[in-house]
Amino acid sequence: MTSISGYSSTTTRVTGLVSGLDVDSIVESLMEAKAVPLNKLEQKKQLAEWKQDAYRQVSISLKAFADEYFNYSNTSSNMLSQSTYDQYTLTSSDDSVVGISTTSSSEAGSHTVLVSNLATAASYKSSAVTEVISADSAADFTQAAGKAFVLTIDGTEYTVDLDENITDLAGLQEAVDEAVGSGKIAISDTNGDGTGYLTIEKAAGSGIGTITLSDAESSGALETLGFSGSGNLTNYLDTSETLADIGDQLGFSFDSNGYIGLTINDVDFEFSSSMTLEEMMEEINAADAGVTMSYSSTSDSFVLAADQMGAGKTLDISETGSTFLQDVGLTDYTAGEDAAATIDGVKYTRSENSFTIDGLIYNLKAESTETQSVSLTQDTEAVLDKITSFVEDYNTLIDSLNSTISEDYDRDYQPLTDAEKDEMSENEIEAWEEKAKTGILQNDTALANLLQNLRTALYESVAGVSTHLTEIGITASSNYTDKGKLVIDADALQEAIATNPEEVASLFAQQSATYGGTTTVVNLTSEQRKVRSSEEGLAYRVYDILQDNISTYTGIDGHKGILLEKAGQEGDGSEYDNTLTSQINSYEEEIEQMLDKLADKEDYYYEKYSAMETFINQMNSQIDSLLSYLE
Structure with a gap:
């Protein structure tokens, strides 16, 4: 709250030198009386701010309750x-076969379900497209001795050390098995007798996914084994590469204009050779063709599946001029199937695996020859x-x-002035203001x-x-x-x-x-x-x-x-x-105006006392002059 110093003039004043009066104290006393209206105005502003805070705290409590309920x-x-009051305990004899969930019209009861078929989407799937990592020249095991290379399998790196004892294909296979574990990687050559170009691939039944070859600290091991680096050193595609690069790797060709031309569910597409495989798939998936195309690096295969599940013609694809579909192997077509389930003795055929019967949602998960039981029990608790x-x-x-x-609001506890605060400790001020805020609403x-x-x-x-x-x-x-x-x-x-x-x-x-x-x-x-x-x-x-x-x-x-x-x-x-902010702003304007008036008043008092000092000084000079004549 504003004190006397808040409105004092900055003019340098020299007072009381002649009269001996403590002019500063006199003016301060006079101004304290004049400042009473200012203090009251400051108190009104403070009360309005406290009231605003109190209202806002109430609003916060109301909003928290509303947000919760x-x-x-x-x-x-x-x-x-309504669902808040329709609470059920849901049970299924085998949740891996069929699950249930409720709707607003669900009712308690028990049901039997026999899942004879799951709905599937029509799709084209390819087999592995890169298959093996192949060298482009014969291995020189003598030059490879003392070098090392890295096999990265599903993100884990393994270092394969090549010593002087590794002189043939069998020795290399043994070194790889020692580094990564047996039964994971199969190494062969194109001639079948150890004299051809090396090939590296997943061992049958190994269950591993991605394989990447790289040199260990630029040792040059791969080059001595026939992998010059110009060929592909992975058993999967990099979808960020261009279709041109992937075409070179997989052998598919573009049409005469350098495009892959596809028609999917009557939607035409053209993909330039400079487009990446990732961009191609994104464009297909974002279009209105009703399909999703994906590539799995783990299985090294493509899938083009209809978004709509169930039987019927939901996927139709053709290619003009280019050979992408044929050469990546997207030719294995599987028709979509409908879901079939017998519920309470009645057979239902649906295109989706989740459907609603009599207010209950059935989620079919697996086919089974056994009848499942599901039930809803009202959860009153x-x-x-x-x-x-x-x-x-x-x-x-x-x-x-x-x-x-x-x-209760105690009017004896009004907001403190700065002068009052100067006479109190922090704890006393805090206790006072807490009491002053109590009952403000x-x-x-x-x-x-x-x-x-x-x-x-x-x-x-x-x-x-x-x-x-x-x-x-x-x-x-x-x-x-x-x-x-x-x-x-x-x-x-x-x-x-x-x-x-x-x-x-x-x-x-x-x-x-x-x-x-x-x-x-x-x-x-x-x-x-x-x-x-x-x-x-x-x-x-x-x-x-x-x-x-x-x-x-x-x-x-x-x-x-x-x-x-x-x-x-x-x-x-x-x-x-809002109303209180407008009121607070109004008080602030009045306070500023009153501060200006008080500053003017203070200057007025000092000017009067300065004039008195000047007059006294003049009188003293005249008296001194008269006394000098009497000497």
């Missing part, structure tokens, strides 16, 4: 969703826990709001209306719903000091959930038939709101009331939530556009 992204506790958590957190919110408006009308609206909303009947909150074991506390808090009879509530789950769900989560949804509430007139409120469940009513106070959307009346209009919310446009 009225947010569709929070599926575990959204009280607006889960629903009870959700409603109980909602009520408990509602009570906590109500208790906090009641405390906020019922706290005592009897606040907006919060009192919020509490009253919440109490009313919970006890008015819901159109079309025969039950009432009190009939499912939730009543208002009989203790007057609880002021609207709710009490749960757990046994009665659990019985209501078990015997009449639809009514319990509707009591809380029924949407208004006339004005449904969550985003419409701020755009309704008062008459429309009455209709909506009468038709909707209790959770929706509480949601609406909270939005009346904390909505960040501008409603039909041109305003946001009541509390945001009063105090704003950080991160929202209302942060600087």
Whole structure:
């Protein structure tokens, strides 16, 4: 809070030299009296800031409650969703064969399922396209002695040392087996007698995927074994290479214009030789051809599969001018198949492996000759826990709001001036300000209306719903000091959930038939709101009331939530556009004006005392002059 020094002039003053008066102290005393209105204005500004903070804290509490219980992204506790009240324990005799999940229309019960066929998508698949790593000249084992090379298998590096004892193909195979383990890598030559060009590939049944050859610290081992480096040193394709380079490797040709021309499900494609394989696949997958093309480096193979599963013509592909499909081996066609399952004795054929029958979603996972049993058992405990958590957190919110408006406000504890703070310790200041903030929203009308609206909303009947909150074991506390808090009879509530789950769900989560949804509430007139409120469940009513106070959307009346209009919310446009911020800005303008006036007043006092000093000095000079004549 501004002190005298906050408005003092910066002019250098020399005072009291002649009169002997402590002019600074006199002026300071005079200014302290003049500063009383300034201090009061500073206190008003501080109170407005504290009140703004208090409102914002309430808004934060309301928003946290709304985010927890009225947010569709929070599926575990959204009280607006019917599924919150439809909780089931799901079981399957073999979940690896068939799984189940619920919809809003699911009902408890048991079912039998026989999965005779799974749905598949039509596809073209190739076998391994690079197959082996081949040398381009004969090995010179004498020159290779003392060198080493690296075999990288599925990302793990193994160093193969070549000593003078390795003189033939068998010795090289033994060295590789020692380095990487036997049964992984098979080495042969093109002549079959050890005199041809070496080839390296996965051993049959090894289960390994990618293989890469490289020299160990540039030893030159690969060149002595016939791998000059100009050939391919991997057993898989690098999809970042151009189609031209991959064409050289696999042997496919382009059309006369240098393109690969494909037609897939009546969609035409042209891929230039300068395009990478990765870019080619991305273009196919992003188009409207309804297919996905992929290449696996592990299996070194291509797959072109229809996006739509099931039987029927879902994949049609042809090539014009180029030989890509033929030379990469994308010619092995497998037709799509429909899923077939017998559920409760009735056979169902579907194009997908997941489908809904009588409100229950069946997820087929594997074919089986055994009939599976699945069941849904109502989980009343889960629903009870959700409603109980909602009520408990509602009570906590109500208790906090009641405390906020019922706290006594002590007007003897006003914001401290800077002078008062100078006389106090930090702990004393903190204790004082805590007391000064207490009860700052005592009897606040907006919060009192919020509490009253919440109490009313919970006890008015819901159109079309025969039950009432009190009939499912939730009543208002009989203790007057609880002021609207709710009490749960757990046994009665659990019985209501078990015997009449639809009514319990509707009591809380029924949407208004006339004005449904969550985003419409701020755009309704008062008459429309009455209709909506009468038709909707209790959770929706509480949601609406909270939005009346904390909505960040501008409603039909041109305003946001009541509390945001009063105090704003950080991160929202209302942060600087609200009633209290305008009031604080107004106080700041008045304070600046008053500081200017006080500075002028202080200068006025000093000027008067300076004039007095000058006059006294003149008088003293005249007296001295007269006295000199008398001597």
